[in-house]
Amino acid sequence: MTVVLIAGRLRERANGSxxxxxxxxxxxxLEILLIDLDHGRSAPLDGSEHPSVxxxxxxxxxxxxxxxxxxxxxxxxxxxxxxxxxCRVYPGWAAALIRAHAGPYAAVGAEIHNGNPHVRxxxxxxxxxxxxxxxxxxxxxxxxxxxxxxxxxxxxxxxxGEELExxxxxxxxxxxxxxxxxxxxxxEPDAKFEHINETKLASIASGYFLWHRCYGPIRARVFGxxxxxxxxxxxxxxxxxxxxxxxxxxVLLRRRPRLVVQAWLAxxxxxxxxxASALGQAAGLLFGTGDAxxxxxxxxxxxxxxx
Numbered sequence: 061m062t063v064v065l066i067a068g069r070l071r072e073r074a075n076g077s078x079x080x081x082x083x084x085x086x087x088x089x090l091e092i093l094l095i096d097l098d099h100g101r102s103a104p105l106d107g108s109e110h111p112s113v114x115x116x117x118x119x120x121x122x123x124x125x126x127x128x129x130x131x132x133x134x135x136x137x138x139x140x141x142x143x144x145x146x147c148r149v150y151p152g153w154a155a156a157l158i159r160a161h162a163g164p165y166a167a168v169g170a171e172i173h174n175g176n177p178h179v180r181x182x183x184x185x186x187x188x189x190x191x192x193x194x195x196x197x198x199x200x201x202x203x204x205x206x207x208x209x210x211x212x213x214x215x216x217x218x219x220x221g222e223e224l225e226x227x228x229x230x231x232x233x234x235x236x237x238x239x240x241x242x243x244x245x246x247x248e249p250d251a252k253f254e255h256i257n258e259t260k261l262a263s264i265a266s267g268y269f270l271w272h273r274c275y276g277p278i279r280a281r282v283f284g285x286x287x288x289x290x291x292x293x294x295x296x297x298x299x300x301x302x303x304x305x306x307x308x309x310x311v312l313l314r315r316r317p318r319l320v321v322q323a324w325l326a327x328x329x330x331x332x333x334x335x336a337s338a339l340g341q342a343a344g345l346l347f348g349t350g351d352a353x354x355x356x357x358x359x360x361x362x363x364x365x366x367x
Contacts, residue, residue, distance in 0.1 A: 061139040061158050061211070062091040064131035066124065067105060068361025069098050073256075074145040075106045080253075081143065082107050084154040091137055095127045097361065124357040125228040132217050132224065141211035146365055148175060149253040156251035157211045166216045166243035167235065169205030170251035171197040176365065182257040184326040185264055187319060188333065190255070191312060197249040203239040207231035209253060216243060226282070229353060230275040233282045256365045261329055265336035267359050272337045273352035276344030290345050297342045301334035 063081055067074040081092055092113045094105065099117035108115055116134060118127055132140055139161050143149060153170060160168040172190040176182045186194065193206055208231060216238070217224055227234040235245060258264040280290055293300075305327060312320045323330065344352070 061089070061141055061154060061161075062093060062131070062135035062137045062214070063141045063143055063154070064093050064095065064128060064135070065143050065145060066095045066097065066127050066131075066361065067145050068358075069102055070145070070362055070364075071098075071102050071105060073365075077143060077145045077147055077149075078105050078107050078113075080148040080150075081154075082110055082112070083151065084149070085151065086155045086158065087112055089158070090154060091135065093131045093134055095131055097122055097127065097357075121354070122357070123353045124360055125225050125353065127357075128228045129225040132214060135214055138214050139211055140214050140217065142208055143253070144208050144255070145361065146175070146256040147209055147253050148256075149251075153251045153253055156248055160246055160248040160251070161211065161213065163246070164244055165213075165246040166238050167205055167210055167212045167245045168251070169193060169202070169210040169245070169247045170253050171195055171247070171249040172206055172209075173252060173254040175254035175256035176259065179257070179259045181259055181261060181264070181329065183322070184329050185257040185333075186255070187323055187326070188308070188330060189257075191308070191316060191319065193247055194316070195249070195252075197247055199249055200247055202245055202247050204232060204235045205245050205247065209255070210235075226278055229349075230271070230278045232275065233278050237282055258363065258365055261332060263363055265333050267356070267363065268333055268337040269340035269343075270352045270356040270359060272340030273344040274349050274356060276341035277348055280345060294342045294345050297338045300338040300341075301331045304334045304337075305330055 065077060084090065090112050093116055094108055094113055095116045095118055097118055097120050128142060141157055157168050172193045173195060174182060174186045190206060220227055227237060238245060308323055309320060312323055
């Protein structure tokens with residue numbers, strides 16, 4: 061299995077991610093592609109001299125999706141696993157993904173743990189982003205897996221050709237496209253990792269806005285939205301946060317009822333964050349992505365997440 065890790069300026073954070081990958085009991089079976097967007101300006105990552113690690117230096121202006129697509133093309137194994145530099149994989153993560161990929165699955169995701177649960181906002185973000193896959197997660201097929209931290213069969217990804225980079229800009233679209241194309245996606249709870257969430261409301265709102273400005277037009281293009289449907293989503297922007305909160309409540313009632321109270325106590329923060337998402341999507345549908353992906357890449361790799 062090839063693990064693709066993209067690093068920016070926050071070396072200490074990336075050090076933790078790489079260390080957790082190198083601690084896997086099957087590390088000798090892994091190819092770790094460390095794509096360094098700050099190579100030569102920041103100190104080398106601890107452990108980057110390990111024989112399983114191959115450093116790929118790319119310009120600091122490289123956008124996240126291009127770096128990930130480059131990692132897919134550079135890989136020499138049949139399975140690709142992406143790990144964000146603000147995540148830590150748990151013991152047994154790699155072995156569990158490799159076992160799961162022996163089955164008929166194009167993509168396999170892992171159970172997500174909160175990396176900074178002592179921060180109240182972090183618990184709200186985890187609820188918004190990862191409620192389907194939080195512990196205890198079921199071993200089950202989904203049509204959506206955790207973004208930026210799932211694994212895929214390399215030949216399936218390469219089958220999308222030049223469209224791959226577009227799909228990797230918004231992994232939600234990639235998962236839905238895989239599902240629509242008849243591929244099967246599995247959540248494997250024996251594979252576990254933790255995600256360090258943002259700690260300031262303005263920070264998560266900024267990230268949501270930039271990501272959804274990319275996601276909006278990609279979603280519309282990949283699924284062939286008509287002009288009328290694009291217009292509907294733009295006009296509906298003020299209502300989307302309330303729709304989101306309603307839908308989140310229904311999902312939690314069905315799957316994790318003990319978290320409903322937590323969601324409603326955090327409703328003001330959730331609505332604020334989702335307004336940023338809705339405005340980002342509307343901006344993307346109206347004006348395209350602009351420089352949002354470049355700005356999101358800087359945010360993703362360098363935004364502080366300290367409680």
